[in-house]
Amino acid sequence: MSDPTAISDLRQFLALLEQRRELHRIAVEVDPALELAAITDRVCKGAGGRRALLFQRVLGHRTPVATNLFGSFRRAAWALGVERLETAVQRLEQGLKFVPGEDAGTRLQHLLQKPRFVPNLKVGCLCHEITMPCPDLSLLPALRSWPGDGGRYLNLPQVFTRHPEGGSANCGMYRLQILGPQRAAVHWREASDAAHHCRAWHARGLPMPVSIALGGHPTLLFAATFPLPPGCDEAAFAALLHGRPVAMTSSLTSDLQVPQGAEFVIEGLVYPGERVEEGPFGNHTGFYQPSVRVPLLRVSSISHRADPILATTIVGPPPMENCYLGKVAERLLLCLLRIDHPEILDINMPVEGIFHGVTLISVKANTCGKTLLHGLWEKGPLQLARLLVITTDGDTRDPATFFWRTLNRCDPRHDLLMRNGRVGIDATAAPQGLQVLQPDEHISEVLRQRWSEYGFD
């Protein structure tokens, strides 16, 4: 396995990481309560070379656990089946050029319907190799990451749902808290596609079938985290980025498709009106997200590969693995944003802002920042950003200079906008009547020539 283009499941990805010395195996026994997360956290923050980790012996469990799989730009690119992220970005950019549609969402929808991106349906699949006679979630080495966490979590699940009237299925990443052998709390946001599907099933008085894949195709795993426009299929999006279709198979208890190479497939139903307490959950904000009532998943089937491996992640203060997923998403989102707003030149979502929470935007000269802000708040992936900063005069790649320039350039009396609790800073207007400060050109040249005379290297 020397080539990321050939990867189609977690094991092949782990083999590639090992071959490229990006995987660190831990052979001693490690506790899934706090210890495993603490090791991962420290490695993510630099100690231990930031490699992916494979915990071979997990206390009380037979299943090994892999973490930090996507925790570098290189590994995140390989997970998309490419050596360099730019290849996947170009595939998206090029593909979008030649499809009809007035906005990015419609164009992407058309593009993803092309036959070459339709998943390959397989029968007799690896992910159903073994079916638990009596489904028991407690057999999975789910982690407790932080001391105040309300329980044990599966943090990297691909959750598949479908609207009761059909259409393409949705695959989203929403954390699961294990409550009992056949009970889990599923934390999807009210605005998520899964919540939308769930409301539609329950409005008809019906329970919603849910299938959850753990592991499987790394590109699909990334796609589950990406804020795709409505109606776009994550498996087709994964195929577009990766350059070849994703192999899927049927669930055992519903018509939902799951990745054929998944390590585990958990299936069940979410009944109308059944909600349970979930949390607290140690989050990437550095605070515990307080307990909330979320839908209860009643599990009816768990199948898995022989000798499965559990892939998971730790959510916590940055830098963490999910920062790299966020930065990959940023590059792809730029392609979509530039279709709807061609005046955008570049964006940067600093990891401290947590995904798109804070987005720095550089735009072409003469752009009306306020019109753009309202457009971004109206629809699209930046709708929920807490802070958007727009300027014609700043390199988004250099946040320190960007903030220095924009914050000193704007006049809060008319350049600070708020809508539904979101803040926008329009720093596109040049300050009136102020002269730009520039070093003296002659003295700069003198310094360049005489620098060593002053005793500096």
Ligand SMILES: Cc1cc2nc3c(=O)[nH]c(=O)nc-3n(C[C@H](O)[C@H](O)[C@H](O)COP(=O)(O)O)c2cc1C
């Ligand atoms: C590691 C990780 C964990 C996440 N956990 C959740 C979660 O628990 N609930 C949620 O609503 N979104 C979560 N997200 C964000 C969603 O995956 C993301 O918004 C995705 O676009 C949702 O899919 P949807 O747009 O189809 O609803 C998580 C993202 C990552 C990278």
